[in-house]
Amino acid sequence: MKIIDAIIPGKPFVSFEFFPPKEQTEWPAFFRTVERLTPSRPLFASVTYGAGGSSHRDTLDIVSRLKQEHGLEAMAHLTCIGSEPGQVERFLDALANQGVTNVLALRGDLPKEVTPETYPSRNLQHASDLVSLIHASHPELGIGVAGYPESHPEAVSPAADLEALRFKMDQGADFVVTQLFFDNAHYFNFVRRARSLGIDSPFIPGILPVVSLKVINRIVSLCGASIPPAFMAKLEEADRSGGAAAVQRVGIAHARQQADELLASGAPGVHLYTLNRADAVLEIVEGLLGS
Ligand SMILES: Cc1cc2nc3c(=O)[nH]c(=O)nc-3n(C[C@H](O)[C@H](O)[C@H](O)COP(=O)(O)OP(=O)(O)OC[C@H]3O[C@@H](n4cnc5c(N)ncnc54)[C@H](O)[C@@H]3O)c2cc1C
Secondary structure, eight states: OOHHHHOOTTOOEEEEEEOOOSSGGGHHHHHHHHHHHGGGOOSOEEEOOSGGGOOHHHHHHHHHHHHHTTOOOEEEEEEOTTOOHHHHHHHHHHHHHTTOOEEEEEOOOOOTTOOTTTOOOOSOOSHHHHHHHHHHHOTTSEEEEEEOTTOOTTOSOHHHHHHHHHHHHHTTOOEEEEEEOSOHHHHHHHHHHHHHTTOOSOEEEEEOOOOOHHHHHHHHHHHOOOOOHHHHHHHHHHHHHHHHHHHHHHHHHHHHHHHHHHHHTTOSEEEEEOTTOHHHHHHHHTTTTOO
């Protein structure tokens, strides 16, 4: 089923994002995490692609198992930069063969060591190129794209970034999953600006529970999201007074508060960046959608 067809106004949902564990030996523990989260009945579960060095095969194998063995609606992330269209189409064929019907179409980032001479392929430069390829070659697939409440770090301006998002939607994308943010005002402003441009698709807010100061500082430095100073001060105070466990408590409470406010204000659902951890996610979703 396409995810867009499962999003029903007034019926809020949670969805989960996983990443493929680095080593095959970690897969049994990973699928135990999935089993612990499945009773929360996510609308869908997505699996990252290529991020952190994981292989494309890993993404394909994991989404297939989420769908076939765990009964979850699965979405594979797919990046296009540096790829040949034929390569991408083979991945899409493989997804379709496994009964996976949703893709998050992304540009991705080239490794820093790539130079103009070693650039593998220039055929697919933007996520919009991938959206139009998927839409034309696999119309049976549902297509999500990334959106940036605080703008993509390379964007010329917030307005240009939003125009690029509109172009992605126009190429055939169904919905947006946002980059993480820690102040809901960024999401509300982003959606308002998008609506004023005529983008009326669902915007699913991405929420990351802070589970460690080190991890969050690394993630934020990579994706360009900001941490409100008051929240950072609270995390640092928790670290000083209670260490890692206290930081995690503050992080989870903040994520839950964000999720409650987002849903109460009409967000279609919340997408949780699980970091492949069950405990933190279970605390956030407990009672979140009511009974
Ligand atoms: C929800 C989510 C999931 C993600 N999952 C993964 C993953 O699994 N694997 C991974 O490697 N990365 C992942 N990423 C990171 C993503 O690959 C990077 O943020 C990447 O830098 C941009 O990808 P994009 O799809 O947003 O690119 P694009 O939409 O192509 O945008 C990239 C930049 O180019 C600009 N732009 C876009 N289109 C045009 C155009 N036509 N002309 C001029 N400028 C344009 C935009 O304004 C933006 O600044 C994810 C990000 C999010 C938010």
